[in-house]
Amino acid sequence: MTSHRPFPRHRTRRALLLAAALLPGLALTGIGTASATHGGSDSRQLDVVGHLDLADVPGENITDVWAHGNYAYLGTFDDGSCSLDYTGVHIIDIADPADPEKVGFIPSPPGTRANDVKVTHLDTPAFSGDVLVYSNESCGSAFNPRTQSNGVAAVPGQDGVGIYDVTDPTNPRSLKRSFGDYPVHNTYSWQDGDNAYMIVVDDVNTQDVHIVDMTKPQSPQEIAVTGQLDWPAGIDNIGDGEVFLHDVWVQQNNGRTIAYLSYWDAGLVLLDVTNPAEPVFLGDSDYASPDPLSGEEPEGNGHVAVPNADGSRVLLGDEDFAAGSLNSFTFDGADSPAAEAGFTPPTYTLPGASFQGPVHWTGGEGCTEGEFDRPAVAGEVALIQRGSCFFSTKAANAQALGYAGFIVANNAGDGLITMSSGTNDVITIPGYFVGQSTGEAMKAAEGGTMHAEGIFDGYGYLRLLDVTDPGNIVELDQFATENVFANPPVPGDRTMHNVVVDEGTRAYISWYTEGMRVIDFSGDSLTEVAHFVDTAQGSNFWGVYLHDHPNGQRYILGSDRKTGLWIFADPA
Numbered sequence: 001m002t003s004h005r006p007f008p009r010h011r012t013r014r015a016l017l018l019a020a021a022l023l024p025g026l027a028l029t030g031i032g033t034a035s036a037t038h039g040g041s042d043s044r045q046l047d048v049v050g051h052l053d054l055a056d057v058p059g060e061n062i063t064d065v066w067a068h069g070n071y072a073y074l075g076t077f078d079d080g081s082c083s084l085d086y087t088g089v090h091i092i093d094i095a096d097p098a099d100p101e102k103v104g105f106i107p108s109p110p111g112t113r114a115n116d117v118k119v120t121h122l123d124t125p126a127f128s129g130d131v132l133v134y135s136n137e138s139c140g141s142a143f144n145p146r147t148q149s150n151g152v153a154a155v156p157g158q159d160g161v162g163i164y165d166v167t168d169p170t171n172p173r174s175l176k177r178s179f180g181d182y183p184v185h186n187t188y189s190w191q192d193g194d195n196a197y198m199i200v201v202d203d204v205n206t207q208d209v210h211i212v213d214m215t216k217p218q219s220p221q222e223i224a225v226t227g228q229l230d231w232p233a234g235i236d237n238i239g240d241g242e243v244f245l246h247d248v249w250v251q252q253n254n255g256r257t258i259a260y261l262s263y264w265d266a267g268l269v270l271l272d273v274t275n276p277a278e279p280v281f282l283g284d285s286d287y288a289s290p291d292p293l294s295g296e297e298p299e300g301n302g303h304v305a306v307p308n309a310d311g312s313r314v315l316l317g318d319e320d321f322a323a324g325s326l327n328s329f330t331f332d333g334a335d336s337p338a339a340e341a342g343f344t345p346p347t348y349t350l351p352g353a354s355f356q357g358p359v360h361w362t363g364g365e366g367c368t369e370g371e372f373d374r375p376a377v378a379g380e381v382a383l384i385q386r387g388s389c390f391f392s393t394k395a396a397n398a399q400a401l402g403y404a405g406f407i408v409a410n411n412a413g414d415g416l417i418t419m420s421s422g423t424n425d426v427i428t429i430p431g432y433f434v435g436q437s438t439g440e441a442m443k444a445a446e447g448g449t450m451h452a453e454g455i456f457d458g459y460g461y462l463r464l465l466d467v468t469d470p471g472n473i474v475e476l477d478q479f480a481t482e483n484v485f486a487n488p489p490v491p492g493d494r495t496m497h498n499v500v501v502d503e504g505t506r507a508y509i510s511w512y513t514e515g516m517r518v519i520d521f522s523g524d525s526l527t528e529v530a531h532f533v534d535t536a537q538g539s540n541f542w543g544v545y546l547h548d549h550p551n552g553q554r555y556i557l558g559s560d561r562k563t564g565l566w567i568f569a570d571p572a
Contacts (some may be wrong), residue, residue, distance in 0.1 A: 046516060046532040049555060050567040052100040057086045057564070064498075065543035065559035068119040068130055070095040070550055071169040074559050075117040075543075076108075078139035082157075087113045089134050091169050097555055097567045103170050106132075109178065111157030113139040119166060120189040122196050126216035129167035131175070133198060135184040136160050159183045161200060163217050175218045180210065186247045189214065192257060197276045199248045199259055208245045209261065211276045223277045228266075230281065235266040237286040238298050245269075247304045253311040258282070260307055260314060265300030268316050270470045283470030285316070293478050293485065294457040299325060301460055303496075309503045312468050313476075313521065317496045317509070320460035323489040324348035327455045329432065331359070332448040336438045337414070338407075340454070341431035343392055343421035347454030349488075355430050356451040357381040357404050361443045366394040369401055376402035381450055383442050386411045386433075390422030395431050405430045407450065409439020458485040460495035462509065464521050479526035481514045493540065500546045506572050508556055510541035516558050518571060530571045537563055546570070 054062060054074070063075040072092040084107055091104030108114045116135040122128065138157030160180030165173040183203040190197055195215045202208035207227035214220045228235060228243055236243045242265040249260045250273065259279070261269040267285035287298035303319035324346040329338035340347060347355055360380045363373040367389035376382065382398040386408050398406040406429060408419060414435030421427075432452065434442070442448060461480035467473050483490045492513030499509045505522040506529075515533035519526050533539050543559035556568040 043518075043528045044530045044571065046518070046530050046556065046568040046571065048532070048566065049569055050094070050096075050098045050100050050565075051563070052092060052102065052565045054090060054102065054564040057090070060540055060561040061086065062559050062561050062564060063113075063115050063542050064117050065545050065557050065565065066118050067094065067545050067547040067557055068121070068166075069169075071103075071166075072100070072545075072547075072557055072565060073117045073119060073132060073166075074565060075114045075134060077115065077561070078113045082111055082113065082139040084108070084110060087139065089114050089117055089132065089164075091166075091172070092565055093169075094549070094557075094567065097549065097551075097553075100565055100567065104172060106134075106162075106164060106172055109136065109158040109162075111138055112136050113157075114162070116184075116186045118187060118189060120191070120196075122189075122191055122214075122217065124191070124194055124196050124215045127196075127218070129165055130169075131189070131214075131217050132162075132164040132166045132172065133187050133189055134162050134164075135187060135201075136162060136178060136180075137183045137185065137203065161187055161198075163214070163220070165217075176220060179212070179220050180222075188248045188250045188259075190250045190252070190257070192252070192276075197273075199250060199273070201245050201248060209248075209259075209271070209279070211273065211279060213276070224279055226271070226279050228263075231269070231284075232281070235263070235269065235284045236300075238265055238289070238300050242300060246302070249306050251307050251311055258307070258311060260305045262302045262305040262316065264302050267300065267302045268305045268314055268465060268467070268473065270467065270473075283467075283473060285465055285473040285475070288475060291457065292475070293461065293480055296325075296455055296457040299457065303460065304498050306499050306501050306507075307467070308501055308505070308521075312466065313524075314465045314467050315499050315501055315507045315521070316463045316465055317499050318460035318463070319497060320458075320495050321493055322346065323459055323487070323494070324454050324456050326432075326452060328451075328453045329434075330451045331438065331442060332445060336441075336450075337416060337435060338438070338452070339416040339418050339433045340452075341391065341395070341419040341427075341433065343419070344395065344427050344429065344431040347430060347452050348456045350430065350454070353455065354451065354453045355405060356449060358447045359383050359407065359442050359445075359450050360403075361446060362398075365389065366397050366406075369397045372397065372401055376404070378402075379404050381405040381407060383407050383409060383439065385409055385439070391419040391431070392421035392423045392425050392427060395427045395429070396423070396425035399427060399429050403429065405432070407432045407434055407439075407442070409434050409442070410436045412436065414438070456487050458487075459489075460484075462496055462499065462507070462519065462526060464524065464526055466524070476524045477521075477526045479519055479528065481511060481517065481528075483514060492538070497542055498544050500544055502546055502570075502572060504572065508544050508546055510544040510558055512540055512542070513538065515539040516541055516544065516556065516566075516568065518556075532558075532566075532568060534560070534563065539563075541566075
């Protein structure tokens with residue numbers, strides 16, 4: 001497999017929640033408009049059955065949703081303070097779907113958020129009951145003091161997963177407070193005979209697929225670790241280097257147990273975990289070049305993958321919060337790896353879809369205006385060292401001193417990140433992040449010219465894959481909502497997020513600002529059949545779960561980051 005891209009478009013390892021709204025006064029020049037092959041807004045509205053706004057969770061900090069029996073479980077993200085007052089798992093009684101009520105709360109360990117939540121019924125020789133597994137990731141910022149409402153400072157966060165017995169959800173019992181010494185973003189649990197297993201997504205290590213025996217959930221045991229180093233070279237066909245596990249689903253079909261791994265720029269990876277202690281690589285998908293909807297080089301961003309009932313099809317969702325990409329970046333004519341900031345005007349929105357200027361080394365970290373050696377000379381781009389304060393603070397100081405743009409140089413190697421904001425400063429100048437060696441070259445060549453070019457390529461969308469032959473996975477169709485390729489972009493997070501599938505040909509998607517979407521994939525064609533967008537408050541759906549309720553009805557559960565739990569009637 002070879003790379004099709006002349007210049008890598010770098011992103012963070014875990015996608016940042018970044019809106020790519022245009023700022024006033026920015027010209028759009030020479031940018032075409034792509035359109036999706038399927039519409040969306042004219043489909044029928046989903047019927048709302050119930051809604052619970054978790055008023056005790058401020059901001060937009062609700063994450064995943066799962067349900068079991070008469071109860072739903074909501075995870076939480078974090079604001080800058082990473083408050084113990086709401087980070088954890090919120091337990092909701094949905095016995096009456098029209099009147100959901102919060103009945104419990106499992107607080108995260110200090111300095112930790114519970115992003116992913118899943119509940120599984122286990123019946124093994126060592127345990128019989130309902131088990132909640134939630135992910136542990138550190139939260140808060142080193143530049144913000146983390147305190148709780150009682151004034152107590154938070155301590156550094158914990159890693160791994162938390163495991164609780166929720167057979168009685170009103171009285172959850174801790175089985176394992178923290179298992180694993182690495183931060184975890186997602187998990188999936190299943191039972192096979194008398195044994196139960198779990199795949200845990202490792203946020204930081206290259207070998208990021210951890211397989212755990214949880215037959216006795218009080219004492220889980222890791223039995224295998226695998227990842228890209230064990231698999232054929234070149235699974236990333238777009239050559240971006242962003243190859244990591246983001247999410248996982250496991251399903252048993254025809255006597256085999258298959259793990260469906262959403263592996264970012266590598267797309268879908270299939271593992272046979274019939275023998276969980278010896279996982280076997282089966283195959284991976286490729287991203288077509290050019291991308292079938294944007295017409296540009298593919299970005300990857302494989303975020304979530306879920307199979308249909310017989311395992312012959314997979315719904316693969318890409319998560320991309322930026323409507324544009326950095327197509328090239330040079331310094332004094334030489335290609336230089338770089339990443340656009342996530343809180344500044346995208347390069348593709350600037351006149352000519354480009355930006356350039358002489359680079360001036362400002363002498364330090366730029367955490368105050370006084371740390372700059374001087375104000376800008378007209379058109380200069382400030383070079384600032386990484387460290388000690390928020391990227392947005394550095395940007396605000398450069399902007400106040402008259403610089404036309406800014407570049408932050410890494411202080412710990414040549415790795416690239418997408419810089420996120422940590423303050424409320426409104427930044428109107430473009431910003432870029434470069435590796436340490438590029439930064440040193442810029443310092444040594446004072447006044448050298450940087451040049452960046454951007455393109456519009458839309459937000460993340462849904463793909464339908466034929467995985468009948470794991471060695472030759474075929475992309476059959478794509479679906480994008482009406483605003484994924486709107487140019488200029490419509491403000492908001494227009495990328496898709498999570499997806500679940502019923503036993504037939506319906507997929508249910510939480511699509512952030514685009515609301516909830518129900519997609520039919522019969523005939524290997526993706527067509528929207530229903531949707532919901534909260535026109536009063538706006539939508540921001542993170543999670544989705546298809547729940548067979550004890551009352552005999554099936555409901556769609558959605559977790560809105562701001563407005564809480566929504567319960568919809570299933571149109572199927």
